[in-house]
Amino acid sequence: MNQDYIKADPWSIIEEDFENERVKSSESLFSIGNGAMGQRANFEENYSGDTFQGSYIAGVYYPDKTRVGWWKNGYPEYFAKVLNAPNWIGINITLNGTPLDLYTCQKVTSFRRELNMKEGWYKRSFVATTSNGLEVAVEVTRFLSLEYDEVGAIQYNLQILNSDAKAEVCPYLDSGIKNMDSNWDDKFWNTTKVSSEGNRAFIESHTMKTNFAICTFMQSELTVDGEKFEDFSTKEEEMMVGHAYAINLEKNQTLTLIKYGGYAVDRNHPTDGLKKAADVVLSKVSGLGFDVIFQKQKEDWAQIWEMSDITIAGDAKAQQGIRFNIFQLNQTYLGKDSRLNIGPKGFTGEKYGGSTYWDTEAYCLPFYMATKNQDVAWNLLKYRYNHLDRAIENAGKLGFDNGAALYPMVTMNGEECHNEWEITFEEIHRNGAIAFAVYNYHRFTGDYSYIPKMGLEVLVGIARFWHQRVNFSEEKQKYVMLGVTGPNEYENNVNNNWYSNYLAKWCIDYAVEQLNKVEKEYPEDYDRVLSKVKLTRKEIAEWTKVSGNMFFPYSEKHKVFLQQDGFLDKEMIKVNDLDKSERPINQKWSWDRILRSPYIKQADVLQGFYFFEDHFSQEELARHFDFYEPFTVHESSLSPCVHSIQAAKLGRMDQAYTFYLRTSRLDLDDYNKEVEEGLHITSMAGTWMSIVEGFGGMRVLDDQLCFTPQIPKQWESYSFRVNFRNQIVTIFVSSEGTSFEVTGNQDLNIKVNGEQVTLVPGEVIKI
Template identity: 45%
Template sequence: MKRFLKTDGWNIIEEEFHIKNQRASESIFSIGNGRIGQRGNFEETYTGDTLQGSYIAGIYFQDRTRVGWWKNGYPRYFSRMPNAPYWSGINLRLIDEELNLEVWDINEFERKLLMKEGLSERTFTVTSPKGYTLKIHVERFYSMALLNLCLIKYSVTSVNYEGKVSLLPYINGDVIHESSNFNEKMWNIILAETTHDYALLWTQTKGEDSQACCATTYQLFKNNKEITNRPIRIEKEKLVGFSVGSDVKPGETLSLIKYTSIVSSLYCDRKKLVEESINEAQKAKGIGWAALLDEQKKEWSKIWDIIDVKIEGDDEVQQAIRFNLFQIHQNYKGDNPSLNIGSKGFTGEKYGGNTQWNTELCCIPYYLLAGFENLAINLLLYRYNHLPKAIENAEKLGFTNGAALYPMVTMDGVECHNEWEITFEEIHRNGIIAYTIDLYTNYTGKTDYVAKYGLEVLIGISRFWSQRVSFSTPKQKYVILGVTGPNEYENNVDNNWYTNYSCIQNLKSTLYYLELVKTKYPDDYQRVLDKTGFQLEETERWQDIIENMYFPEDKERGILVQQDGYMDKELKLVSDINPSERPISQHWSWDRILRSCFIKQSDVLLGIYLYRNYFDKEAIKKNFLFYEPRTLHESSLSYFVHAILAARIGDVDNAYDLFLKATRLDLDDYNNDLKEGLHITSMPGSWLALVEGFAGMKLDRGKASFEPLIPPKWQSYQFKVKFIGYFLVIKVSHKEMSVNNLADTDVCIQVYGKNYSIKPKSELIIAINC
């Protein structure tokens, strides 16, 4: 754990410059609007250790795969979201010195992420090698109202300097992608142009022909009065911008506002990219900083009105859960079904900006319960639209008849991950995709999606399972051999419990929805049959698999066994490991990890969480007490699941400890990987841990139940939740639970097994004993 940020309910604050933590801070102070975004890089020159990253949603580059030796089935390309032209640069120069925070003396330094407003601020006082002192204040935001706009206000106040201050706003297309397999530059420059009004860089990715145009203009102020002077135009092959400035005396302030529009071919006809980007930048200048910032605050106010969580008595958790919610909403807008959410969002390059199964595990449930059904639908459509490629992916591995294997890592539906034990063995990702289709109907009460789209996906996934299982003659059971579960510290195992259980639950769902669609949507049913070539005889094998699947278990201990052979390991506890060797992925050999009993994240407990309506508290408790002490939580998906289950068995202290780590995973850098970017797609897990864990919310076909707990440290907690189309405001204290029904109709819920009906626009207060 690394604690270097000030605790504050609404803001992330770094009160001094931590040069060793610079990359980590760049991750924390990332900012965006779901369409464009970047790491929290400095605007001015900085020659220290940095990962300068700017990103555009939906733009990707096919990086050639690089492996030690080739195996049949390996993808030839790894899709990456390329580091885009750097649009936020503003260099600061005195007569013969250029500001560089690695070289200049830093007297004071503070940066803030104002989450309520969606604004980044940085204030610092520096002294140059020649003894000139300046105070600088920088504000930056990505507009949530006008999604192509990035704005920066850069102000310089002289303390003891008299002379010319020059500010150089620029766009640089000569960028590198730090994790590129072959150190390739990923952009071609179509046009670099600077006039006295604007500068623009029109770019195109190599090979894929995606295009983006960045245009920038500016305003210059001295002591809050706008000044005009003819700029020095900068126009190079890959860099455009201006040099503007003024003479200043001690106490005087020079401010530059930079208006930048970034327009991509995903949203605009490429013939109009240049015109559109110039017009948007100049229009923003006409509107002005103050009005645009006011609109930014209004847009964020609308979001916070829905998502805000209030926790009284715990500022650390309050800050962290707001940070997680802020980041997920500024990294994904959800208005385009061709886009998904990269594991790092706009905050880093690890995983190439690709989509993984984290989206289905954390993001879709959050969006459904938090009231963003349209975002969940677009994420479901993303997978539906990639069904043909999922079928192609399966065909490459020898599957037939429309069997679908969704990719482990992807941008466009094609598998681009090339580690065999993950890419082709971690087939459980099929299970969570099917799971969320059922989750959508369960949480919303709507079945139209499954009729129009979801049933096709379920059939493809069920066909995959049907072909992937084997029948074991000695066991007289179906088995699934050679897989890797979510616990990636076990590779190529047989009968991973979670994978086997996901298989039969997927098959059950497919059978259920086949009957539902046949009855309720006969036209869609016939269309799906015609399109997929589905034969009723297929269901006979599916039913046989359901009834005869093998599941490893330890009857003496009363637990489900992670996979065949796990109980043969030396069953040590995480507490037996020297803390200096954690995380073990950064200290142990892979051979040592694979032979150990230690778990990256528990497969069994994940399965129990997802299918929790099928397990009673005693079963949850036995498995939790066995697996949690052996789980390292070296996956960002682990803490929140364990927190929910700890709450379900009434272990409030353990639940709180796990919840704290889930919420502050990035802020405190628990796994020593913050420098690589934030864990964007697991961040909603902290919200789920509050709602499904401490509030004990469960939904089952239109019925909502609660079993609330509250940690001793808290005075109360409050959140808003949506199910079957109705918003409820839930507040839990140590004495009572209040449920405010915001709907225009009666809402029925269950609390501790007792039924209640809440009138429209009314509040129900229930005495509880937490």
């Protein structure tokens, strides 16, 4: 834990007291988003201290030319940069000619931030003494509307407590913004028009190269003690427009500025109709008024929580942690648009770039499947189907043919856009996670329709890739897979990574199974797909020759599958035997030293045991967990959750709880000393899994929902809810026992601790 200033609260993230050094961390932690856009918790008024300005629009990116030491064939040409978008939240305040700026104030008291997760709003309040001696009280409420997702609203209240003063209040738009993350300091935006009409203003701009067009807009209304004040002067510059209200404010009068703002984007409107779309949505929200849309916001978040909340009693930090994770996931992605995905930093920062990693399939899908209706997971799968042609192109660039598909490690539009070859070229295991998600979707939702409609083509492309990617080793008389990087990115270019080999074999077998099933049950789809992909029995036979004779590195001595060939040649010193001063190794050791060490960044063999738990016995899991976990440094945000689930499965609740705390409060407590850069969104889904699949032991086995509930001794009780095949199942676990409820019209047969239990709608079953 590296910071501890967030107040524990079940529903809110709260900061008290103002410290310049915390501004960037808090900007990340108090970020707000609505799935379509989002922003860091930057101040509305000017702040001259250290700050990281960031507003982001879903799906808007820039193909920044990759930066490499030495170009290599097949290297992606660009890295899709998440773009800081024009600023619409700005409100400059000048009091008696001096700008209000918390960095230069003589004194700041009663500073408080609250991110209310229950209702979906962010509030900041303070009393400050300005450099010219005015005592100012400010309270700002801000939210990004879920209902009208092109719009955010700000209510900015200001009083001067010790004097009358001349106040200038200037809400503005600004497209002269910069990216923190940029390879070559390219200009990312081109501003084409700045305009002002009545109390509205607009900036039309588009991104360079990708040419995403947007209209950033605002409208404001000012009152003093409730009385409207409509005079303002317009300030227009090349990339800025503001409405400056000049007011003689009496002591203790309350000035209130309501500002609506946001973006109309060409993903949703014709390019030449963006300003018109902005007008329409401004008329809509300003017609309803701040209070009405604020009320709607609270109701919409209540609905999200209704389904996705997890309660924890007796452990305020754990409660706050899990809700923070669930809240941020919902702020990032709501599943309404199959062209969008779940960026690793959501709308909270720029690092990593791109929007889509294997995190989506491996970590996020289970959360969205269980806490939303089925369309959301469907949209995530459809996203990959829509990118299949690009995945085939991507494989083509690396020398594969015949429709082999390699999904990119990172993408915005289906093209590979990651600029580190060890990852781009070699972390091909990502392809398996996409096939696994197809399987997982069917397993959990019971809906097979994706496979004949879209999934079969995806599975064929992936199977073809694996078939071509392996080669036959005369030495081993087995198929081997050379030169890969597994999920453990502290290895590179290894041979026979067990996880990758196992996944490849599984992908081929699963694709063949689905081909047979679709042939029997959906003959028309089968004919359509087969004539499209031109697959022959002979080719399938070649696939199965590979999957039936794949090499898996194994140690007879330890009775474990080896992470890769030669793993046991390493100096096998356990993590606990390393001096504390050596950790985290990714900060203390050279890359050369890390690569030849046995240390594991995140689950690798164990990731395979997580996906395919049902292929192995409990004893095998224990043996592998005991072998690998002691070498695992968990220096990826995606690491603790899988280990928490497996520790719980093995009944090691103390260990499971430790991992849980680490994953759930990774950002709140800034475990990795980098929260300033933004939040770890995708790993937050892993936190959810730690409770539902870990402590709750939820699985779908033999087409049945199963639980093996346990509770950490630190907790009094916990509860969660899942949407299993359109029936909502609620689980409440306490040390006294577990109770279940189900909604809907039908009984639901589940298994609890291996026993059959029938849930009847309307009845609470205690066990």
